[in-house]
Amino acid sequence: MTTGNDTARTTVLVVTWRGAEHITACLDAVAAQTRVHRILVVDNASDDGTADLLAAHPSRPRVARLGSNAGYAGGLAAALPGVDTEFVAWLNDDAVPRPDWLALLEDALDAEPDAAAAGALLESAGGEPISVGVGLTADGHGADLTEPAGVFGFCGGAALLRTAELAAAGGVPARFFCYYEDTDTSWRLRLRGRRVLAVPEARVVHRHGASTRPGSRQFHRWNERNRLYMLLRCAPAGVAVRELARFAVLTAVLPFRRDLPAAWNFRIGLRLRVLAEVLARLVPLARERRAVTGLATVTRTDVWRWANSAS
Template identity: 70%
Template structure:
């Protein structure tokens, strides 16, 4: 009789027929028993047929619309019944010992809530070995080995299911980007540690599902950074960064030397501000709930990690 699974691997996909098979193939080689739950964001490209035919026989939760990565993880989390849950991009392919190394690391240290891994680009160079918190509140991938990480890259990570739920789950409305930094921040406020096991490796076809650098990419990144700060950071930090974003947006049309990147387009930035303001009542309610669950002061976490 096979050993019961300790981990449910959540794979969120949208129109992933070109790369999802490689991800499922890699999961089939893992040296630990696990449950695979694929959250299909209403794909219309043959993904459903691929899932039905794949020999790993994954469970499938098909959503009626595209809820993004954050929304897909949030939907899948409601169906998880194992002590541990992994998030895995549909364009990532973990090595056979990936899950075992992460499980061993997490179960060996009771105060760890999450363990990230080394995400590699196709050529083997590091894309992420955890996430750092910049001095202005960005979540940025660490690419150098060693040292401590503030958070994890959500493309491939293992978490304690109960800790994740107790910290408020996943911010589904983010759609995608910063759901990992926000989650790591809330876990740290709740007193948990976060680690990275660099020997656990997943190869990542970064951008196979989204287009880094596109207007949508910058919209989600800028909006969700501000929302994360409003939810998790000290009030002074959150208000300072929101004010700076607003001021730069106001003066950009007057500058002749503004960068060409989409996040310096006044129209996109005005849309970001409108979306942040529309979400402000719900965001402040979430901030209150996060504060009620916290065992560490927001300022203490900020001082320890910002700018490292």
């Protein structure tokens, strides 16, 4: 489908970084959508030939090239001021949506006026479900769900949002870099009394972690840090303080425990770095929390109770 059409209701945002191995497949799939759309690719200063592939692609996507790697969250935040369509889609550069992906998500939001976002079903290349949305655990972790029941938020790998609602909720938290920016955004939408839909019929093949290497040191750093950022911004105060204290206590006792898992998030050095990053931002996070409160129409406690009852 030709992009850039004036009748387009959606701008598809694709954020890429060193995506030469997979960006062409993503753009081919976006171009094949049955619904008219615009496309904007945010190139996070790729140095692997991605820029040449974008310039040569027959869909002629609009490209915003950043001077440095701002991550997925930073790339989305940088692009949003240039979006003037009714909807904005978030799409990973290693995701390949089916031709009816966008049409199904647009139709789902049209049918539910009180919903601000709709998430697709992400699948592996073999057809195994990866995520149809995110649930919240009792300690405030985001957990990918493969069934629509209990979905708290959308998975940012392939989702559609109402542009005005996203702006009214405060946009995308650019400092997250990557991970939890979708759950934080979903939380703020729910604090404004908006729903988040799961649309499993809208299917997307996803090369999960092609750019960020799940299980790596950086992966765990972003995951642990951004969960705490999110809780301090969005959760009831008691939950946020409890989880920050729990993280600190576990960090303190790790040297005295035996048979620890080998994962990076159980290593004292990484956890101390996360604590340092969070503590250094406590004052800005407090300001961000007040801003979230000022935009909310539902209490944090009500959203938290709903999330835990639905999970």
